Amino acid sequence: MARPTIPHIPSSEITPRTVYDGRRDFLKAAGFGLVSGAAIMSGLLPSASHAAQITRQKIERFGKTPYGQEETLTLYEDVTTYNNFYEFGTGKSDPAANAGLLKPHPWTVSIEGQIKKPKTITIEELLRLAPLEERIYRMRCVEGWSMVIPWVGFPLAELIKWAEPTGNAKFVEFVTLNNPMMMPGQNLAVLDWPYTEGLRMDEAMHLLTLLAVGLYGEVLPNQNGAPVRLVVPWKYGFKGIKSIVKIRFTEQMPVSAWMKANSREYGFYSNVNPAVDHPRWSQATERRIGDGLFARRRKTLMFNGYAEQVGQLYTGMDLRKYF
Amino acid sequence: MIKKVKITVFILALIPLLRLLWLASANGLGANPVEFVIRSLGTWTLVMLLMTLAMTPLRLLANVSWPIQIRRMLGLFTFFYACLHLLAYAGLDQWFDWIAISKDIVKHPYVLVGFSAFLLLIPLAITSSNAMIKRLGYHWKTLHRAIYLIGVLAVVHYWWLVKKDIREPLLYAMVLVFLLGIRIAHQKRSRARVGTLPDAPVAVTTDLQHAVANNINGL
Known part of the structure; x- marks a missing residue:
């Protein structure tokens, strides 16, 4: 079985405490709001980033799969610089600029709720839970753009089997890290932190549903x-919750962060559906990142093109009502 | 002097467009270039609009006349960037698919509001010449008050587009409220001074004089 090596961050890469504190003070002094407010002017000026330099680390071993082999990959640069990750700011380039504050190591994920026995699992143990594989998935953002990303990970089903949920577990809730020191965007109540998401048990067990630990190898x-x-390719991108620290099995349908923020616009299912518009914009088409300035929008596919695999999960459901 | 000011403002107002052209040629528009271009042109339309609206308060507060003499140019640049913004949306984003565009306008309030603001700008741009100012007389002032409504529509257009973080549209809204607030405060004060007489005709005379003076100076 593939045994991925855990990247060891050389001490030279670790930001000295004094520098780190200084940066915190600067952030506090400047006020995150003011910094972002200045983004209006940054339309003209390139913004100075306070990101720590992050070295790219290869994942030693993972299997190839036929998923998405026919697709043209979105450039690594675009995948890693055009992000929605409000914990680091609401601008698309904010995550790349600010995510250096996050320390993804050491990391543990706690598993609780309707399971035989609550557990915690370190990221090292999690990586050994199942063989890693590469899957190329389309990702459709609720804002009307899409990418094609080669993820590395394993099916969430593997973790669920290991977690041993009881018969009462009908849903799975996921929770992101809540730590404004590492996630400066959390200093602002844009969303009700921590970010949470959820899946119905059958969605979570579906073989397309991936726990991703890497991309581009x-x-x-x-x-x-x-x-x-999390990566759920037939749902809008925001369902793919990031930097997970908690997985909870529940009997009741969890309320996600976006449902809390605006239940009229964001539902629990949030399946990609060109026939059901966002209340404020159309979902019929999408702009593929990388197509360039003079490219036409593409038609959005039902369930983001994964209807054959997941359509049966929703038979008999009114997808207008359960959006 | 005013000629130098005008030339400077003219060149400065072209920088946002030149910057976009430069970025486009240097492959610097980012991962989503269409969105970048549309948003940038929209932002600069709003900035030009607020700068246009800032000229009267500037004259009132600083007691100088040059702001009024560049106001028309800024107004026309507002229209210029609004046209480019709309053109980028219709062309780059929608590929001139008129059915899709009209559906978008009818179905989505933020698009409708933005499009209404654009339609309202057209008569203002058309009647911006000195000949039209003279011809319309008193009505010119009334017509051009539409810019206040356009300002509100433009901010609402931006506000309704944002997914969750409303700080930027809020900032524009505050600037707009400030600029309109100064006018209201000034009007109240001058009304109190004149007593029962409405002050509007006075304002019209001075604005007309400035507008005509504007032409004499020319660009």
């Missing part, structure tokens, strides 16, 4: 949700 960059994130 490398350890997941912080801005993409290090050290472990």
